[in-house]
Amino acid sequence: LAKTTQPISMDSYEGQEVNITCSHNNIATNDYITWYQQFPSQGPRFIIQGYKTKVTNEVASLFIPADRKSSTLSLPRVSLSDTAVYYCLPKYSGGYQKVTFGTGTKLQVIP
Amino acid sequence: DVKVTQSSRYLVKRTGEKVFLECVQDMDHENMFWYRQDPGLGLRLIYFSYDVKMKEKGDIPEGYSVSREKKERFSLILESASTNQTSMYLCASTGYNEKLFFGSGTQLSVL
Numbered sequence: 001l002a003k004t005t006q007p008i009s010m011d012s013y014e015g016q017e018v019n020i021t022c023s024h025n026n027i028a029t030n031d032y033i034t035w036y037q038q039f040p041s042q043g044p045r046f047i048i049q050g051y052k053t054k055v056t057n058e059v060a061s062l063f064i065p066a067d068r069k070s071s072t073l074s075l076p077r078v079s080l081s082d083t084a085v086y087y088c089l090p091k092y093s094g095g096y097q098k099v100t101f102g103t104g105t106k107l108q109v110i111p
Numbered sequence: 112d113v114k115v116t117q118s119s120r121y122l123v124k125r126t127g128e129k130v131f132l133e134c135v136q137d138m139d140h141e142n143m144f145w146y147r148q149d150p151g152l153g154l155r156l157i158y159f160s161y162d163v164k165m166k167e168k169g170d171i172p173e174g175y176s177v178s179r180e181k182k183e184r185f186s187l188i189l190e191s192a193s194t195n196q197t198s199m200y201l202c203a204s205t206g207y208n209e210k211l212f213f214g215s216g217t218q219l220s221v222l
Contacts, residue, residue: 034210043115043201043213044154087154099144099203099211100170101154 004088004102011108018075020105022088025069031090033064033071038085038104048073049091075107083109114138117202117214124221130189132217134202140212142205143185145169145177147198148216154201160185192221 005023012018024033032051036044048055050062050071061074075082087104118133136143144159146169156169158177166177174196178186185204189196202214 036211041199041216041218043203043216044211045213046210049210098156098159098167098169099142099205100156101146103153 004090006086006088006102006105008103009106009108011110012078013110014079015077018078018082018107020073020075020086020088020107021070022073022102023070024088024090027068027090033062033068034089034091035060035062035071035073036087036089036101038087044087044101047086078107078109080109080111083107115202115204115212115214117200117217119217120215122217122219124189124192124219126193126221128189128192128221130192130219130221132187132189132200132202132219134185134187134204134214135183136185136204136212137183138204138206138212139182140204140206140209141182143179144203144205144211145175145185145187146201146203147171148201149198157187192219194221197221 034049035047037047038044048060048062052064055062063072085104085106087101115136124130142161145157146154148154155171157175160166160179163182176188197220200217203211205211
């Protein structure tokens, strides 16, 4: 199982682009990379998932280099409501799986 | 709309009581998980199940057991609750190569 490393916390002003990088040095060939967002007193919710290169949806972009040993979640023009903990998670694409979260990155958006 | 439902949002129990936390999903997912979350410690995996009657220990299974008699239901059992089991408990489910869906959590207080 790939182990992840993320910054523990980040601060950003409203309106800025935020990039959170996660390293997953021993990611397996069949692992996808998923990112989740968690607000206080709620369960995490899915933001974006990718395998390689770049993926974009209405919320974020995900950049994955060719070696797949890291990934970067990009949040464009953050607002106060983006203050949350963000988790990066390599996820096995096959059968049953033990899904373990790292400690995540606490993003604080400042007005 | 996809749904993972946890039976209680808040629960108060006494030391030594047997506690059942129930989780039901309506997505026909094979995999289900129980996590606990404590301040500063992130999400820690207690148990998971990849099929009916199948279970695997997570990272912190001590003091807990689980039951999965039907595909849609995954129960977490505290045989004899202790104060150090006061925590937020989160249930999640996923199919193959899909995102995790979380319930809204149960805040358990053991007095």
